[in-house]
Amino acid sequence: DEPAAAAPAPAAANRFDILEYQVQGNTVLPVVDIEEAIYPFLGPDKTIDDVEGARAALEKRYADRGYITVAVNIPEQTVREGVVRLEVAEARVGRLRVRNSRYYSLGRIKDAAPSLAEGTVPQLAGIQRDSEVLNRLPGRTVTPQLKAGTEPGTVDADLNVEDESPFQASVELNNQYSADTKHLRVSGSVGYDNLWQLGHSFSLQYTTAPEDPDQTSAIAATYTARIPEWKQSLVLYGISSRSNVATLGGVNVLGDGTVIGARGVLPLPGLPDFYHTLMLGMDWKDFGESQEFGGIQSKTPITYTTATIEYNATRPDAQGLTTASLSATFGLRGLGDPDDKFAQKRSGASGDFAYYRASLERQQALPADFELTARLDGQLASQPLISNEQFSAGGVSTVPGYVESEELGDNGWIAALRLTTPNLGQWIDPSLVEDWRVYAYGDYAELWLQDVNPGQDDEFQLASVGFGTRVKLLNHLTGSVDLAVPLIDASDTRANDIRILFTLGASL
Known part of the structure; x- marks a missing residue:
């Protein structure tokens, strides 16, 4: 072979x-x-x-x-x-369309998405920036979508909108009262979140004691101008209130006041899953108040101006959410009454006061969709403060079981812990019961006064435990019931006097 x-x-x-x-x-x-x-x-x-x-x-x-x-x-x-x-x-954008927008201008939505303008080459970073701007308005969600274009070599972009009516209205009845006043409170609000098709907001709120409106009534108006391209907001507001409240030792404090203020909110450069803002503001405050001793009334009105700077930070993660804030408020001497007016209201007080506040909150997800929330708030003052600027404790949001703002201090801190169940409404009928949760909580507060007069208490403690439930029905009705037990005697509340707190609300 x-x-x-x-x-x-x-x-x-x-x-x-x-x-x-x-x-x-x-x-x-x-x-x-x-x-x-x-x-x-x-x-x-x-x-x-x-x-x-x-x-x-x-x-x-x-x-x-x-x-x-x-x-x-x-x-x-x-x-x-x-x-x-x-x-x-x-591949450039051949056609940009806005879909399903009912209440917001199609042209303005397009203008707010320059990264997807017709003829541009889409870039993810630009799309994300525009999406962030588009989704800053309340009640509106915009989702960009890219798909093959009708013309060869192009892509088409859709801005899919889910929006709600910018008109809002709500009313609520509760028993969140202050010392020596009728127990019921009624509050109502109306607002509109898309003025001039610019996303500006206006709201009007009113609160009163329906059994005796002369005891407590307050009205507040707020205008928010949003500047999406700069990521900034300007908030203008005015508050007018009056009260007729009897307080400690037979001393009646009758007050009426006006606050006019402005706030500028500036988002700061962030990191992935970290968002923070800087807020700068000024308030002009005019409080007309009289003190009555044994039927003799002496007027102690005061007018002054404050400046505030505040830093807020938020960090979500897979297990929950952490938020923190730091703020400083300063009295602006020369833009209000002289120091002797402050000294008349509070011995040792002056117009160049300052106080600093801090808060830290953690919402922690637990097994079986339970949630644990821990919060710490505090204030430190440079000098004795008039009552309008003091740190308060007591009430639904700060140590439930006590009346609203039962104790005041120049310095103080509040710690709160709350355990919340999963949404129980998911096992009933979600179309009827949108959200229903049960919770238990414990709160503790300490407050101090600086440079007190002889014989005057200079330290206060509040503590309470309780449980409650809140529900949202048919997307428009809300309610809550709490049973709160104060554990320490205070100015108007005795230890172990159980308080039942409730709210009933409706909204559009």
Whole structure:
């Protein structure tokens, strides 16, 4: 037998020098990014695999920079003098549409999404920025969507809108009363969240004691101007209140006051899952108040101005949410009454006061959809404060079981712990019972007065435990019932005197 013929050797891969890549069609990627992507694939003795490597590396660089509609191709060519051509196909937005918006201007929604304007090459970072701006308004959610365009080489963009009526109204009945006043309170509010199609808001709130409106009534108006492009908000507000409240030791404090203020809110550069803002504000305050001793009334009105700076931070995570705030408030001497007016209201007080507040809250998810919330609030003052600026404790939001703002102090802190069940409504009928939860809590507070008069108490403690339930029905009705037990005697509340707290509300 003749020996078998030897198998032919595989053809050597075509090799050539690559001295330059000519990238054609790019309009969005900086030259330095292109050079960094293709540099490893330059040099002598290269193959088609190196050209494919350069193409893939460049396409990946576009994707890394957020240009998800860009492709890089290798056109047919003959390599001459070491020059290889790569073609970039940038799919631009052919058509931008707004879908399902009922209450918001289609044109303004489009204008707020420049990253998806017709003729642009979409970039993820720009889309995310625009989406953040579009979703700042309450009652509106906008979701961008990209899909193949009707014209070859393009993509179409949809801004899918879910919106609610910007008109809001609510009414509530509760028994959150202050010392020596009737127990019932009625509050109502109306508002509109899309004035001038600019996303500006206006709201009006009113609270009174229906059994005796002369005891307590307050009205507040708020206007919020949002500047989505700058991510800023300007809030203007005015509050007018009057009261007729008997307090400690047979001393009646009759008060009426007006507050006019402004707040500017500036979001700060954030990190993934970390959001923070800076707030700057000023308030002009005019309180007309009289003190009555044994039927003799002396007037102690006061007018002054304060400035406030506040930092707020929020960090969500897989297990819950952490929020924190720090603020400083300063009295502006020269923009109000002289120091002797402050001293008349509180010995040792003056117009250049300052106090600092801090709060920290953690909402922690637990097994079986339970939630544990812990909160700590505190204030530290530079000097004795008039009552309008003091730290208060007692009431539904601060140590339930005591009357509202039962104790006041220059310095103080409050700690609260609350355990909440999962939504029990999910096992009934979600269309009827939207949300129903049961909770238990414990609160503790300490407050101190500075430079007190001889014989005057300078330290107060409050503590309570309790449980309750809250429910939301038919998307419009709300209610809650709490049983709170104060554990320490206070100015108006005795230990172990059980209080039943309730709210009934309706909203549009």
